[in-house]
Amino acid sequence: MxxxxxxxxxxxxxxxxxxxxxxxxxxxxxxxxxxxxxxxxxxxxxxxxxxxxxxxxxxRGYVSSLNADPIEKKPLFHFLPGSGTLSFGMLGCNFKCSYCQNWEISQTLKDPAAPARAQEIKAETLVSRALEEGLKILVSTYNEPGITPEWAKEIFFLARKRDPSFRTGFVSNGYLSPENVEFMGGDVDFIKIDLKSFEPEKFLRLTGGKLRGVLDSIKYVFSKGIHLELVTLLVPGFNDGEKELAGTAAFIKEVSPEIPWHITAYHPDYRMLEGKAAKREDIEKAVTAGRKAGLNYVYGGNVHSETLDTFCPACGDLLVKRGYMSVGEIRLRAENSEGYCPSCGKKIYGVYNSRGGSGSVIGK
Ligand code: SF4
Missing domain, CATH: 2.10.70 (Complement Module; domain 1)
Incomplete structure (x- = not known):
């Protein structure tokens, strides 16, 4: 660089x-x-x-990574599907996960092998680049955004000042505090939270944090009306037990069956190199169990599979057809940023518009 x-x-x-x-x-x-x-x-x-x-x-004042990513890559399936984002990362993390896929930027100063490279940038420059590329969603991601909310707020605030139609969000491990969420106020529209394990001991061993903290964040973020989606990276032999997955599904359902849950496939990385990668069948089995548990939107990830599509939880109609990190057809009817099933009229959780990114939303 x-x-x-x-x-x-x-x-x-x-x-x-x-x-x-x-x-x-x-x-x-x-x-x-x-x-x-x-x-x-x-x-x-x-x-x-x-x-x-x-x-x-x-x-503040730098990025370790800056990329144009589809929103499906975050993964977020219910927030302006088919849209592009300008995604930026910084350095460091408050967790220490042994399978981290972004360890080269997240473990800066903790692991001498992490190269700690970054590029100075002004918030104005970053926002200008988003505007030039027509990317109206800004995402703080790659490392943990919860440790740098000030810089994200500065960028998000400036972006909305220049164009109020900007949307903004975090891709987080969920350990951010309620004070942090309050600090961001209306400057963050969505948060994706990782739910890495549903067993407190394992969670602590993997991350160095307490499971209770992430569960409380999930409840808090949802209660604030911030768009929320959850992700569990499925690691064979670590968090793929039926009991653990059933516990996770029951917890999500208790908060709201409307919250989308992505179950994504693990592959060996960083310091967890001895494990097996999750297979397509593992993901499909976990997704089926989540749907049977009563969650309305459960998806697979990191595999090519039909588990990427959105169906209406009321009538079963196909609403969004997806490919790998892309959107094929969007059949939702969009009205005032809300989405509805075109067949039965059920309101679908999320934020939608009639432009619909690359898809074909039926709009008003
Ligand atoms: S409390 Fe603050 S300093 Fe401590 S790990 Fe979290 S973000 Fe970093």
Missing amino acids: PGALVIRDILKYSSKTPLCRKEAGATVCLACRHYCRIPEGGSGRCLMRFNEGGELYAP
Whole structure:
């Protein structure tokens, strides 16, 4: 990457944040549910937020990755299907998952093998690029957006100032705090949350965080009316037991059977290299179980399969036909950002418009 920054530079790309509480001799970071108490000169568990002179500093002003991605890649199937996004990542994470597929940017400073490369950029430049490319959805993703909400807010706010039709979101591990969600306020339209395991011990071992925190985030985000979709990366022998998947489905149903649940196929990566990749049959079995448990929208991912399509939960009609990270046909009727089944009129969870990206939404 020409003009790339190395880590000693990246730490300069930080500014004071109000998302903290001051205590005697320390600041408590309020961005995620670790709530790190950081003494002067120290940094939090993510190593990206630090206390200098009694003030908490948070990263801004760079990206580690910047790509035009289809929204289906996030994966989000119920938010303006068929649309393109401009997706940006930074560095660092508050988790330490051994199968992380983005470890080269998420494990910066924790793992010496993570290269920690990034590129300086201004929020104005990023928004201009989105406008030039006709990408009206901005997504903070690739690493954990919950540790850098200030930078996302700056970009999202500026984008909407230049064009109010911009939509914005996070692809998160779900450990972001309620204070973080409040801080983002109306500046975030959707959040995708990972539900990596439904067993507290395993969850803690994998991530270093508490399962309860993510479950509480799911309830909180949904209660705030922010569009929400969930993802479980299915790892054979780790989280694919029938009991565990049934527990996950029951929890989601209790929050709302309308929340889309993506069950995506694991492949060995990073430090979890000995496991088997999930097969198409594993995904289809888990998706079928989720649907039988009473969830309205359960999808497979990372495999070519019919489990990518959306059907009306009331009459069973096909509503959205998808390919691998792409949309074929969209048959929903869109009205005032809401979607309806064209056959029976049932309201379909999500945000839709009559432009419908590359699809063919029936609009008003
Ligand atoms: S974002 Fe989370 S891990 Fe990072 S300093 Fe704040 S509370 Fe700690």
